[in-house]
Amino acid sequence: xxxxxxxxxxxxxxxxxxxxxxxxxxxxxxxxxxxxxxxxxxxxxxxxxxxxxxxxxxxxxxxxxxxxxxxxxxxxxxxxxxxxxxxxxxxxxxxxxxxxxxxxxxxxxxxxxxxxxxxxxxxxxxxxxxxxxxxxxxxxxxxxxxxxxxxxxxxxxxxxxxxxxxxxxxxxxxxxxxxxxxxxxxxxxxxxxxxxxxxxxxxxxxxxxxxxxxxxxxxxxxxxxxxxxxxxxxxxxxxxxxxxxxxxxxxxxxxxxxxxxxxxxxxxxxxxxxxxxxxxxxxxxxxxxxxxxxxxxxxxxxxxxxxxxxxxxxxxxxxxxxxxxxxxxxxxxxxxxxxxxxxxxxxxxxxxxxxxxxxxxxxxxxxxxxxxxxxxxxxxxxxxxxxxxxxxxxxxxxxxxxxxxxxxxxxxxxxxxxxxxxxxxxxxxxxxxxxxxxxxxxxxxxxxxxxxxxxxxxxxxxxxxxxxxxxxxxxxxxxxxxxxxxxx
Numbered sequence: 001x002x003x004x005x006x007x008x009x010x011x012x013x014x015x016x017x018x019x020x021x022x023x024x025x026x027x028x029x030x031x032x033x034x035x036x037x038x039x040x041x042x043x044x045x046x047x048x049x050x051x052x053x054x055x056x057x058x059x060x061x062x063x064x065x066x067x068x069x070x071x072x073x074x075x076x077x078x079x080x081x082x083x084x085x086x087x088x089x090x091x092x093x094x095x096x097x098x099x100x101x102x103x104x105x106x107x108x109x110x111x112x113x114x115x116x117x118x119x120x121x122x123x124x125x126x127x128x129x130x131x132x133x134x135x136x137x138x139x140x141x142x143x144x145x146x147x148x149x150x151x152x153x154x155x156x157x158x159x160x161x162x163x164x165x166x167x168x169x170x171x172x173x174x175x176x177x178x179x180x181x182x183x184x185x186x187x188x189x190x191x192x193x194x195x196x197x198x199x200x201x202x203x204x205x206x207x208x209x210x211x212x213x214x215x216x217x218x219x220x221x222x223x224x225x226x227x228x229x230x231x232x233x234x235x236x237x238x239x240x241x242x243x244x245x246x247x248x249x250x251x252x253x254x255x256x257x258x259x260x261x262x263x264x265x266x267x268x269x270x271x272x273x274x275x276x277x278x279x280x281x282x283x284x285x286x287x288x289x290x291x292x293x294x295x296x297x298x299x300x301x302x303x304x305x306x307x308x309x310x311x312x313x314x315x316x317x318x319x320x321x322x323x324x325x326x327x328x329x330x331x332x333x334x335x336x337x338x339x340x341x342x343x344x345x346x347x348x349x350x351x352x353x354x355x356x357x358x359x360x361x362x363x364x365x366x367x368x369x370x371x372x373x374x375x376x377x378x379x380x381x382x383x384x385x386x387x388x389x390x391x392x393x394x395x396x397x398x399x400x401x402x403x404x405x406x407x408x409x410x411x412x413x414x415x416x417x418x419x420x421x422x423x424x425x426x427x428x429x430x431x432x433x434x435x436x437x438x439x440x441x442x443x444x445x446x447x448x449x450x451x452x453x454x455x456x457x458x459x460x461x462x463x464x465x466x467x468x469x470x471x472x473x474x475x476x477x478x479x480x481x482x483x484x485x486x487x488x
Contacts, residue, residue, distance in 0.1 A: 003044075004041075004044060004132070007037055007040045007041050007044065008041065008134075008135075008138070010033070010037040010040075011034060011037035011038060011041060011139065011143075011144070012143075013033075014030045014031075014033035014034040014037055015030075015034060015143050015144065015147065017029075017030030017033070018030045018031055018034065018147055018150070019150070021085070022084055022085045022086055023083055023084055023085065024073045024076065024077060024083050024084075024085055024088065025073070025077075025083050027073075027085070028066070028069065028070055028073055031066055031069065031111075031115075031147070032063070032066050034062075034115075034144055034147060035058075035059060035062040035063050035066055035115075036059070038058060038059075038062070038128070038139055038144050039055045039056075039058060039059040040055075041131055041132075041135045041139060042054050042055040042058050042128045042130065042131045042135070043055030043056075043131075044131060044132055044135065045130070045131075045132070048130060050127070050130045051130040051131065053127065053130075054124075054127040054128045054129070054130045054131070055128075057123075057124045057127050057128075057436065058124045058125075058127070058128050060124075060436075060440070061114050061121055061123075061124040062114050062115050062124070064114060065110055065111040065112075065113065065114020065115055065121065066111055066114075066115075068107045068108075068110035068111045068114075069107065069108060069110070069111025069112070069151075070111075071107045072103075072104045072105070072106070072107030072108035072109075072110070072111060073108065075100050075103060075104035075107065076088060076095065076104045076108065076155075076158075078100070079091075079094065079095050079098045079100050079101070079104065080094065080095055080158075085154070088155075088158050089155075089157045089158050089382060091158065092157055092158045092159075092161070095158050095159065096158075096159070096161065096162055101159075101162075101164075102164055105159055105164060105165065105168070106168075108151070108155065108159070109152075109168060109169065109172075111148075111151070112148040112149070112151045112152050113148060113172060113206075114148070115144070115145065115147045115148035115151075116145050116146070116147070116148025116149050116202045116206065117145055117148075117176075117198075117199045117202060118148070118172050118173065118176045118199075118202065118203060118206055119172060119175050119176040119179050119180070119203070120432070122176060122179075122180060122199045122432070123432030123433060123436060125145065125195055125198065125199055126192050126195040126196055126199075127433065128195075129189075129191040129192060129194075129195045133191075133235060133236065133238065133239030133242070134236075134239070136191060136194075136195075136235045136239075137232045137235035137236045137239070138232070142227075142228035142231065142232050145198065145202055146202075146224060146228070148202070148206075149202060149205045149206055149209065149220070149224065152169065152206065152209045153209060153217065153220065153221065153380045154380075156209060156217060156380050156381070157380075157381065157382040160209070160212045161212055165210065165212060166210060166211065166212050168210070169206060169207075169209060169210030170206075170207050170210030170211055170296075170298070170305075171210070172203075172206065172210075173203045173204065173205070173206030173207030173208070173209075173210050174203065174207045174305070174308055174309070174312070175203070176199060176200065176202065176203030176206065177200050177201075177203035177204045177207060177309075177312040178200075178203075178308060178311055178312045178315065180196045180197070180199035180200035180203060181196070181197065181200040181312055181315035181316050181318075181319065182315055183196045184196035184197045184199075184200060184315070184319040185315060185318045185319045185322060185413070185417075186421055186424060187319075188249055188250045188251050189248050189249060189250070190238040190241060190242070190248040190249075190250060190253075190323075190327070191235070191238050191242075191248055193250070193319055193322070193323060194231065194234055194235055194238060194323075196319075197231070197274065197316070197319055197320075198227075198231055200312065200315070200316060201223070201227050201231070201274075201316075203312075204223065204286075204289060204312065205220045205223055205224060205227070207289075207309075208220035208223070208289060208292060211292055211296055213292065214377070214381045214384055214385055214386050215288075215292060215386060215388060216292040216296075217377060217380045217381055218288075218373065218377040218380075218381075218385060218388060219285060219288035219289055219291075219292055221373055221376045221377050221380060222284070222285045222288065222365075222369065222373050222390070223285035223286070223288075223289065225281075225361070225369055225372065225373065226273070226281040226282050226284070226285045226358075226361065227282075229270075229273075229281065229354050229355075229357045229358050229361070230270040230271075230273040230274050230280075230281070230282055230354070230355075230358050231270075231274070232354055233266065233267070233270040233351050233354035233355050233358065234267060234270045234271060234274065234323070236350060236351045236354075237263060237266060237267035237270065237351055238267075240260075240263050240343055240347055240348065240351070241253065241256065241260075241263070241267075241327070241340070243343065243347070244260065244263075244338065244340035244341060244342075244343060245336050245337060245338055245340040246336075246337040246338035247336070247337045247338075250322070250326050250327055252333075252335070252336065252337065253326070253327045253333075253336075254326060254327065254328075254329070254330040254331070254332075254333055255328075255329070255330050255331050255332035255333055256327060256328045256340060257328040257329060258332050259332060259339075259340050259341055260328075260340055260341060260342045261342065262342045262348055263342055263343070263348055263351070264328040266348065266351045266352060266355045267323075267324075267327075267328065267351075268324050268328060269355050269358060269359065270351075270354070270355055270358060271320045271321075271323045271324050272320070272324075273358045273362065274316065274320045275316060275317045275320035275321065275407070275410065276313060276316065276317065276403060276406065276407070277407075278392065279359075279362050279363060279392065280358055280359065280362035281357075281358050281359075281361035281362040281365065281369070282358070282362075283362065283392075283403070284361075284362065284365055284390065284391075284392065286313060286316075286403065287394070287399045287400065287403055288399075289309065290306070290309055290310065290313065290398075290399035290402045290403060291394075291397060291398070291399040293305045293306045293309035293310075293402075294306050294398045294399060294402075306398075306402065309402075310402045310405055310406055313402065313403065313406035313410075314405070314406045314409035314410050314413065315410070315413070316406070316410070317406050317407055317409070317410020317411065317413075318409075318410040318411075318413040318414050318417075320410070321410055321411060321414045322414055322417065325414065362392070363392070365390035365391065365392070366389065366390045366391065369390065370390050373390065
């Protein structure tokens with residue numbers, strides 16, 4: 001356990017460093033430190049092959065994204081003339097008008113998307129669920145995966161407001177929201193379902209920041225808070241179920257409400273918030289998302305974003321309902337791997353604290369979360385936060401009807417779960433894991449071939465290559481150097 005807590009505190013310190021760094025080069029150091037510490041935590045049970053593989057995959061993807069982020073941040077600092085974040089945020093017009101804006105934007109977004117598991121770099125997060133449940137609840141629902149969307153929020157005043165920002169960020173966010181939600185509906189492992197639902201909600205937040213409006217940014221900030229509360233509670237509930245029933249396979253569960261009433265009640269409330277049920281915090285931020293989608297035009301069409309945002313909401317209701325109906329409701333079974341019961345208070349009390357926040361924020365959003373949302377939104381928008389009001393009821397708006405469609409559509413999809421699953425399985429689909437492993441194997445073979453060619457044991461060849469490189473660098477520096485003014 002000492003090793004576990006050392007890794008956990010290392011990760012926590014790195015995350016605090018990301019948030020507090022005003023220098024983007026220092027931020028990069030902490031950024032890479034989160035990748036390294038998460039690698040250690042994901043592979044904590046190093047005797048398990050899936051833990052080792054998940055750790056390597058997370059390090060490869062987030063580390064590769066980190067390399068792109070380094071390039072983007074260096075370009076950003078060059079454009080702004082400073083590496084201090086406070087100076088960069090004041091140079092938004094200068095940055096957006098620069099010829100280097102698009103390369104810097106693409107590199108920064110690559111790093112952010114890799115860290116926050118945006119499509120098509122989403123596949124590493126579900127494989128990271130081989131980590132212990134506290135790691136999943138902390139790293140992969142509330143903190144590290146939020147580093148990417150945090151970065152989007154942090155650079156929002158300097159980089160947003162352009163068509164490039166809108167179409168890239170909003171498109172990837174919307175695609176991630178729908179694709180990950182569709183996959184989550186059909187996952188049989190509890191933590192895998194929650195992992196893909198996390199990817200989907202990260203896509204929702206990314207999409208909101210991609211809209212580029214202060215109100216959408218405020219909705220994104222609010223959903224970060226709400227998602228951290230209900231998703232961490234759900235991950236810990238899944239850990240309790242695994243601990244008590246000795247399985248996370250949904251096909252071997254059901255009827256747990258009778259056997260584990262405390263755990264089931266807490267998990268069902270958190271899942272209802274994830275689905276966007278009224279009087280819970282997830283409903284408010286999801287309705288705010290739908291409201292912003294209604295007022296967003298994409299390629300000159302006003303229906304594209306609202307329709308696809310509603311589809312994402314339908315799928316989120318479906319996987320949340322499956323989590324509830326297929327795990328906690330239904331008849332009690334007699335073939336559990338281990339007869340489950342509620343754990344001691346030490347295990348379910350943290351879940352109770354989080355679920356209490358879910359309910360309190362849902363009932364009194366302006367009182368409980370309002371001050372934090374306001375000051376955070378001011379930081380994101382550079383003080384340009386418009387007037388808004390966090391409340392449960394905003395009248396009969398288009399967003400309310402979209403929420404009702406999502407609720408009904410999600411329940412219908414769950415009722416048709418098995419026929420839809422049969423149709424889905426009848427069509428071949430590429431596995432991201434297979435594509436990743438094929439790419440890594442190809443690169444490894446190429447590296448071995450290059451190594452065998454370059455390292456042939458000839459000292460003369462080594463010296464010739466180094467000498468040629470030195471001469472080429474010298475000529476490049478000589479002919480590209482600016483002329484010096486002669487002193488008199």
